[in-house]
Amino acid sequence: MEQPKQADPWAAVYRRFAATECPHDPLYVAICQAVADSPELLALMRHAPATQAKPNLLLAALHERVLAGAKHPLTDYFPSTAGERMPDAQLPELLLDFARSQSAELRMHLQSRSTQTNEIGRCAVLWPALQHIAHLTGRQDLALFDLGSSAGLNLGVDAYHYRYLQGEACFSLGADAQPERPTIDCRWLGEAAPPAASAWRLAQRLGADPCPVDVHDPHATRWLAACVWPHDQVRAQRLQQALQMARSADYAVRRATDCLDLLEEWLKTLPAQLQPVLFNSWVLAYFEADALADLRQRLARLQREHGLVWLSAEAPSLRPEGLALPALAGGASASTLWTLQWAAQDVTAQVALAWSHPHGAWVQWLGP
Numbered sequence: 001m002e003q004p005k006q007a008d009p010w011a012a013v014y015r016r017f018a019a020t021e022c023p024h025d026p027l028y029v030a031i032c033q034a035v036a037d038s039p040e041l042l043a044l045m046r047h048a049p050a051t052q053a054k055p056n057l058l059l060a061a062l063h064e065r066v067l068a069g070a071k072h073p074l075t076d077y078f079p080s081t082a083g084e085r086m087p088d089a090q091l092p093e094l095l096l097d098f099a100r101s102q103s104a105e106l107r108m109h110l111q112s113r114s115t116q117t118n119e120i121g122r123c124a125v126l127w128p129a130l131q132h133i134a135h136l137t138g139r140q141d142l143a144l145f146d147l148g149s150s151a152g153l154n155l156g157v158d159a160y161h162y163r164y165l166q167g168e169a170c171f172s173l174g175a176d177a178q179p180e181r182p183t184i185d186c187r188w189l190g191e192a193a194p195p196a197a198s199a200w201r202l203a204q205r206l207g208a209d210p211c212p213v214d215v216h217d218p219h220a221t222r223w224l225a226a227c228v229w230p231h232d233q234v235r236a237q238r239l240q241q242a243l244q245m246a247r248s249a250d251y252a253v254r255r256a257t258d259c260l261d262l263l264e265e266w267l268k269t270l271p272a273q274l275q276p277v278l279f280n281s282w283v284l285a286y287f288e289a290d291a292l293a294d295l296r297q298r299l300a301r302l303q304r305e306h307g308l309v310w311l312s313a314e315a316p317s318l319r320p321e322g323l324a325l326p327a328l329a330g331g332a333s334a335s336t337l338w339t340l341q342w343a344a345q346d347v348t349a350q351v352a353l354a355w356s357h358p359h360g361a362w363v364q365w366l367g368p
């Protein structure tokens with residue numbers, strides 16, 4: 001085995017990643033440790049631009065090569081391709097050999113890709129949130145604009161089936177369960193009931209992203225799948241189902257450098273009876289402070305001028321200014337806070353609607 005000649009700062013990053021980001025994933029722990037011990041593998045990080053360089057990116061690049069069907073014994077460790085081998089003493093050597101055999105493709109990914117995901121588990125909260133908005137506004141025909149939509153899979157929120165577990169009880173929302181349709185399981189924490197029934201429908205929908213994923217492009221969608229960790233077969237399967245449904249439905253997703261320009265144009269085209277809803281999930285962290293302040297100002301104006309309702313699912317630090325942090329149910333750890341903003345007379349009304357797991361594995365409904 002090669003020995004590092006001197007400490008590479010990336011080695012510490014990989015060891016920390018193994019300890020804090022993926023401690024429950026034995027394969028990624030073993031790969032991160034093997035990378036940390038190998039100057040040759042650590043050197044791969046030099047190919048990634050500073051803004052993208054992180055262990056996740058190399059892990060996704062390796063996974064993409066496995067999903068692409070590379071023939072190599074390293075693939076035996078990957079559950080995503082039915083591998084059953086547990087990490088063992090041979091893994092570091094096999095990993096190095098695999099990386100050498102795939103070096104051109106790995107370099108290309110590191111130079112050009114980012115760890116982009118599209119998580120439909122969040123629709124387990126988006127669905128009741130839309131129900132709440134229909135109830136709040138008294139309008140059943142909604143028009144959904146997904147800001148930072150990635151592949152636009154959350155635009156299919158009304159086509160998925162949701163199964164909620166509340167204590168010992170279970171209830172369902174959304175479309176009927178069918179074998180080819182994603183079923184999203186979610187624990188409903190706390191005592192609150194789901195929002196009052198309202199027969200809403202999505203009359204229009206549009207996704208916008210500076211870097212959209214084309215659901216018809218097999219390379220782009222394989223990269224999306226590679227960003228899901230190999231042990232997580234539930235997410236992997238529902239991603240494939242959602243991609244298949246999006247290919248048939250052909251939801252409009254537009255590339256836009258400034259998605260708010262596109263939003264403003266879109267709002268002008270909407271029939272008056274539709275209720276426009278702007279949704280973003282795990283997007284605002286990509287905005288610099290100035291751009292975020294500008295976005296908030298522009299959205300406040302669009303709320304006044306177009307009756308836009310803004311549903312935002314982000315880290316709690318990105319909640320609307322002045323909104324108090326709601327209490328979390330016992331046992332849950334703070335992650336995604338769902339907030340709603342709209343223009344009420346001349347002021348902006350804002351409420352916290354829900355806490356949730358970042359991938360929608362649980363929701364704590366707060367909405368009135």
Ligand SMILES: C[S@@+](CC[C@H](N)C(=O)[O-])C[C@H]1O[C@@H](n2cnc3c(N)ncnc32)[C@H](O)[C@@H]1O
Pocket residue numbers: 116117118119120122147148149150151154208209210211212259280281282283286287
């Ligand atoms: C973590 S992904 C979340 C994707 C999707 N919203 C979801 O919940 O699965 C972040 C997305 O934000 C997009 N993004 C980055 N900068 C953006 C910007 N300035 N405006 C809109 N979207 C942006 C990225 O391209 C990426 O698709």
